[in-house]
Amino acid sequence: MRALILAAGLGTRFKGQKPKVLYPILGKPMVWYVLRVLKEVETEGTAMVVGHGAEEVKNIIGNQILYFYQSNPKGGTGDAVLSAVDFWRDYDGYLFVLNGDSPLVSSQTLKSMLRFSKLVEEYEGSKLSGLILTCELPDPTGYGRVLKDQRGRVVGIVEEKDAGPEEKTIREVNAGVYLFYCPHLLETLFMVNPSQITGEVYLTEVFRLMYEKGYDVRTFVAEDPTEVLGVNTRWDLAVAENVIRLRLLQEWALKGNTIHQPESVWIEPDVVFEGEVEVYPDVMLRGKTKIGRGVIIGKGGVVENSTIEEGAIVEPYSVIRNSHIKQGAVVGPFAHVRDGAVIGEGSHVGNFVEVKKSNIGKDVKAKHLAYIGDAELADRVNVGAGVVFANFDGKRKYKSSVGEGAFIGSNSLIVAPIKLGAYSYIAGGSVITKDVEDGGLAITRPKLKIIKGKGKEKLLDG
Ligand code: UD1
Numbered sequence: 001m002r003a004l005i006l007a008a009g010l011g012t013r014f015k016g017q018k019p020k021v022l023y024p025i026l027g028k029p030m031v032w033y034v035l036r037v038l039k040e041v042e043t044e045g046t047a048m049v050v051g052h053g054a055e056e057v058k059n060i061i062g063n064q065i066l067y068f069y070q071s072n073p074k075g076g077t078g079d080a081v082l083s084a085v086d087f088w089r090d091y092d093g094y095l096f097v098l099n100g101d102s103p104l105v106s107s108q109t110l111k112s113m114l115r116f117s118k119l120v121e122e123y124e125g126s127k128l129s130g131l132i133l134t135c136e137l138p139d140p141t142g143y144g145r146v147l148k149d150q151r152g153r154v155v156g157i158v159e160e161k162d163a164g165p166e167e168k169t170i171r172e173v174n175a176g177v178y179l180f181y182c183p184h185l186l187e188t189l190f191m192v193n194p195s196q197i198t199g200e201v202y203l204t205e206v207f208r209l210m211y212e213k214g215y216d217v218r219t220f221v222a223e224d225p226t227e228v229l230g231v232n233t234r235w236d237l238a239v240a241e242n243v244i245r246l247r248l249l250q251e252w253a254l255k256g257n258t259i260h261q262p263e264s265v266w267i268e269p270d271v272v273f274e275g276e277v278e279v280y281p282d283v284m285l286r287g288k289t290k291i292g293r294g295v296i297i298g299k300g301g302v303v304e305n306s307t308i309e310e311g312a313i314v315e316p317y318s319v320i321r322n323s324h325i326k327q328g329a330v331v332g333p334f335a336h337v338r339d340g341a342v343i344g345e346g347s348h349v350g351n352f353v354e355v356k357k358s359n360i361g362k363d364v365k366a367k368h369l370a371y372i373g374d375a376e377l378a379d380r381v382n383v384g385a386g387v388v389f390a391n392f393d394g395k396r397k398y399k400s401s402v403g404e405g406a407f408i409g410s411n412s413l414i415v416a417p418i419k420l421g422a423y424s425y426i427a428g429g430s431v432i433t434k435d436v437e438d439g440g441l442a443i444t445r446p447k448l449k450i451i452k453g454k455g456k457e458k459l460l461d462g
Pocket residue numbers: 006007008009010021049070072073074075076077078079080099100101102142143144145157159173174175176201202203204228229230231232
């Protein structure tokens with residue numbers, strides 16, 4: 001079996017700048033989901049018909065598949081399949097044709113369709129010419145309707161735009177997913193005339209011709225009606241995204257993870273859970289993110305392209321990007337960890353702390369209001385409230401390093417490039433511009449003056 005994806009349409013109803021199939025669903029182009037499903041069914045080759053925005057599609061999808069170009073952007077789905085005729089003309093087997101805007105079809109369904117075609121061959125001794133994935137929808141508006149004769153054989157498919165009032169009442173719709181026996185498709189597709197109304201060559205017209213020739217075309221009803229959803233408008237995109245999102249959350253839940261209030265949780269398809277993860281409402285887990293066993297992600301947490309190791313806790317409303325949180329560390333609430341930051345085992349990065357491109361060792365504490373940028377902090381360093389690593393002089397960035405067990409008092413400014421030794425002690429409120437040796441104490445403070453009675457005098461006389 002081979003597979004052909006149609007992705008050359010103009011997407012007029014979508015009203016977008018880029019090709020419709022590239023618009024994202026959970027951070028991945030819509031057509032990525034179709035490709036993923038095809039990988040699971042293991043085709044003997046996959047191709048895609050591109051047209052509008054062809055280069056952009058190729059750049060994003062890459063050369064894992066073959067491409068065919070449809071030169072007439074208004075040619076229609078039949079013209080699109082013909083544009084790739086070299087892909088299937090000499091193939092004496094089955095071809096899946098899938099609309100690139102049908103991202104919800106599952107690999108189980110495609111596998112069942114294939115199995116069904118094989119069973120027909122085995123028990124009836126003849127090949128199916130076509131198998132159409134369909135579904136009965138309560139509201140079939142917008143979809144092609146499947147016409148059947150009294151014996152239940154497929155007579156044809158009528159498009160919404162061409163359908164008469166009676167045909168519009170038919171609720172069995174075409175999902176835009178078909179299995180064709182190539183020699184029979186070849187025989188009929190070249191004979192399809194363009195629609196009188198739209199001028200497009202509809203792929204769906206082959207079924208009328210196949211019926212006339214007495215070829216065997218059947219429908220395969222999708223078990224789950226969400227599988228047939230085609231994305232034509234931005235609202236369809238939102239609906240499709242919701243369906244995919246909930247399917248994925250359900251998978252994680254059934255594998256033994258807790259998802260609180262799933263309607264508000266966003267987990268992208270490349271995210272991996274290692275087990276017993278607990279996710280609170282309004283969480284977003286994005287990109288290539290790995291979440292270790294027993295991790296808790298508190299409400300409103302955003303984690304992107306990051307690794308969170310076993311037993312770590314991300315307290316509410318923290319943002320972690322391109323970073324690594326090691327075993328048992330605690331981040332947040334309201335923390336920002338970014339750009340390759342590493343938070344060591346058992347360390348705490350608390351509220352209103354930002355850590356950028358810094359390597360933080362084990363059992364470090366920076367619990368409140370600090371900026372740690374371009375710094376190396378060894379194990380057991382204590383960073384007080386309001387500490388700032390001043391890493392930028394307006395032109396260039398500089399690095400800091402802090403030795404094991406050092407103590408940086410509240411509201412200190414550590415001006416990089418700088419090195420604070422192991423067990424050094426920075427007194428609160430100091431501005432440190434020179435290296436401090438191991439075990440040294442550094443203090444820069446204006447002298448404190450206390451004038452007797454002056455406070456009361458100011459308050460009462462002022
Ligand atoms: C199509 C079906 C309709 C079905 C519905 C399911 C036809 C004529 N109609 O309608 O029966 O119910 O899908 O979602 O096939 N494309 C091209 N070249 C073209 C036109 C379209 O490659 O010239 C591609 C599009 O990029 C898209 C797919 O084919 O991925 C379907 O095209 P679209 O215009 O969305 O067809 P529908 O009106 O949704």
